[in-house]
Amino acid sequence: MKIPGKRLIPFWLGKKLRGGWQKYLSFKYKGSDYYCPYCGNSFVKFLPGGIDVPVLKEKEVIGGGFRENMLCPRCFSVDRDRLIYLFLKEKTNLFSAPLKVLHIAPEGCIRALLMTLPNIEYRSGVKYYEGYYYDRNINLMDVTALPFESESFDAVICNHVLEHIDDDRKAIHEIYRILRPGAWAILQVPISLKLEETFYDPSIKSPEEREKVFGQFDHVRLYGQDYPTILERQGFTVRRYSPFDEHHSPDELKKYALNQQELLYVAYK
Numbered sequence: 001m002k003i004p005g006k007r008l009i010p011f012w013l014g015k016k017l018r019g020g021w022q023k024y025l026s027f028k029y030k031g032s033d034y035y036c037p038y039c040g041n042s043f044v045k046f047l048p049g050g051i052d053v054p055v056l057k058e059k060e061v062i063g064g065g066f067r068e069n070m071l072c073p074r075c076f077s078v079d080r081d082r083l084i085y086l087f088l089k090e091k092t093n094l095f096s097a098p099l100k101v102l103h104i105a106p107e108g109c110i111r112a113l114l115m116t117l118p119n120i121e122y123r124s125g126v127k128y129y130e131g132y133y134y135d136r137n138i139n140l141m142d143v144t145a146l147p148f149e150s151e152s153f154d155a156v157i158c159n160h161v162l163e164h165i166d167d168d169r170k171a172i173h174e175i176y177r178i179l180r181p182g183a184w185a186i187l188q189v190p191i192s193l194k195l196e197e198t199f200y201d202p203s204i205k206s207p208e209e210r211e212k213v214f215g216q217f218d219h220v221r222l223y224g225q226d227y228p229t230i231l232e233r234q235g236f237t238v239r240r241y242s243p244f245d246e247h248h249s250p251d252e253l254k255k256y257a258l259n260q261q262e263l264l265y266v267a268y269k
């Protein structure tokens with residue numbers, strides 16, 4: 001979402017201040033109960049985060065709403081990012097194989113990881129710079145018209161983006177197009193456990209109405225249980241991943257403070 005108006009302080013200073021704040025929080029919450037795999041630090045707790053909007057509760061939306069242990073005090077990874085880390089580590093060759101990866105609307109912790117892996121050829125893009133969140137060296141691009149050749153990437157990571165886009169089919173098609181056969185994409189969206197079918201109504205335009213109906217002021221739809229089918233219609237094969245279904249015990253996973261109900265949707269070309 002584009003934030004109108006001029007920033008009160010320059011980007012570099014905002015970034016520096018945020019870094020200092022993160023260092024302070026990391027010291028304050030130092031402990032051993034919770035662990036963040038991105039920054040490698042342990043804490044007594046993660047920070048709470050997310051906003052409770054009635055529709056998110058009513059429709060049982062996974063990936064939204066208030067969570068007690070959501071945010072890593074050091075690198076600001078959220079529960080979803082930590083779920084993604086486990087998937088990348090256990091189910092992909094991201095840490096060893098030479099892969100070309102496109103990261104859309106890049107989460108800071110995932111971006112930092114990918115940029116330090118010498119085997120990864122990393123590209124990132126975002127539609128708008130958002131406050132102090134995105135580095136200014138990230139390219140601006142439109143996910144419904146990606147500026148890349150067909151079949152040129154081994155992986156795409158694009159989380160919580162599609163629910164902002166009117167023509168989500170076009171975005172999914174574009175992601176499919178630039179992936180090589182056999183490549184994969186992590187495409188998380190907020191998803192309702194109660195809605196069978198995705199709800200989209202382009203006549204709902206005001207931020208207030210969108211928040212009330214879709215759960216956030218700039219969302220244009222609420223995905224339902226048909227989400228994998230929407231991906232499959234563009235050619236993908238979808239697999240769901242949860243570490244809780246695997247060889248991990250809930251106790252072992254407790255330190256990552258994951259949402260046990262959150263499944264990772266991975267789309268394969």
Ligand SMILES: [Zn+2]
Nearest residue numbers: 036039072075
């Ligand atoms: Zn962290």
